[in-house]
Amino acid sequence: MKVPKRIEPLIDEGMVDEVIRQLMSGKEANVYVVRCGDEIRCAKVYKDAEHRSFSKSANYQEGRKVKNSRQSRAMAKGTRFGRKMQEEVWQNAEVDALFRLAAAGVTVPTPYVCYEGVLLMELVTDADDMPAPRLNDVALSAAQAVQLHAELLHQVVIMLCAGIIHGDLSEYNVLLGKHGLVIIDLPQAVNAAGNMNASAMLERDVANLANYFGRFAPELLDTQYGKEMWLLYESGKLKTDTELTGKIALETRVADVAGVLEEVNLAIKAEEARRLFLAGE
Numbered sequence: 001m002k003v004p005k006r007i008e009p010l011i012d013e014g015m016v017d018e019v020i021r022q023l024m025s026g027k028e029a030n031v032y033v034v035r036c037g038d039e040i041r042c043a044k045v046y047k048d049a050e051h052r053s054f055s056k057s058a059n060y061q062e063g064r065k066v067k068n069s070r071q072s073r074a075m076a077k078g079t080r081f082g083r084k085m086q087e088e089v090w091q092n093a094e095v096d097a098l099f100r101l102a103a104a105g106v107t108v109p110t111p112y113v114c115y116e117g118v119l120l121m122e123l124v125t126d127a128d129d130m131p132a133p134r135l136n137d138v139a140l141s142a143a144q145a146v147q148l149h150a151e152l153l154h155q156v157v158i159m160l161c162a163g164i165i166h167g168d169l170s171e172y173n174v175l176l177g178k179h180g181l182v183i184i185d186l187p188q189a190v191n192a193a194g195n196m197n198a199s200a201m202l203e204r205d206v207a208n209l210a211n212y213f214g215r216f217a218p219e220l221l222d223t224q225y226g227k228e229m230w231l232l233y234e235s236g237k238l239k240t241d242t243e244l245t246g247k248i249a250l251e252t253r254v255a256d257v258a259g260v261l262e263e264v265n266l267a268i269k270a271e272e273a274r275r276l277f278l279a280g281e
Contacts, residue, residue, distance in 0.1 A: 109182060134173075225244055
């Protein structure tokens with residue numbers, strides 16, 4: 001096939017020998033099957049910001065670090081240089097997340113290099129050595145759904161213990177490879193400790209999984225694994241081998257409304273007395 005313009009620099013540098021075919025087109029990138037020497041890999045070509053349909057990217061970039069204050073100021077002002085830096089931060093986030101998660105034991109594709117907006121990484125295959133299907137393309141029994149749901153939850157726990165939240169996890173971002181489930185598409189991954197939206201993103205990721213697997217095993221719909229994970233994480237009790245229940249203990253104590261109102265009134269009176277004193281009355 002015709003070589004996509006964005007992959008030409010990788011061919012010129014000897015990183016890619018042949019573009020075999022397009023594998024998929026997504027909201028933030030196009031993916032191609034390529035040959036690199038004797039190995040078949042995939043090349044993820046990131047779309048420019050104006051061509052991406054991924055929304056609310058600012059929420060995902062909160063807490064991400066840049067090299068220096070000049071870059072930070074340029075990004076904040078939205079200058080041409082700043083937009084270029086934002087693109088680099090967006091792309092590097094996936095590479096960084098892939099390396100960190102692989103080291104933590106999460107099943108993700110092996111990254112090789114990110115060059116000129118193209119990420120070269122492992123091509124995940126099925127038992128027939130064909131590109132692995134996404135989870136949404138696979139029919140499941142109730143028992144399979146329960147098992148795979150549990151496996152993915154464990155992966156999410158490992159990710160959270162490594163300080164990372166996927167941010168867009170669903171049946172469309174998980175492959176069913178020959179060795180099991182593989183989590184993909186991580187440019188929007190967020191720092192669990194550095195992003196104010198982290199808890200909401202985690203709960204949404206986990207809810208997406210429950211909603212999908214719940215089509216095959218309805219009992220999974222009535223679970224609260226996301227809230228449970230975050231409560232354990234915030235309290236420092238979440239471990240990679242933590243056994244989750246899918247339930248959270250509700251607060252049963254009755255709120256002392258009268259006591260709170262009394263404290264408010266006392267504070268108001270104290271402030272009034274302070275102002276009278278300062279006025280010399």
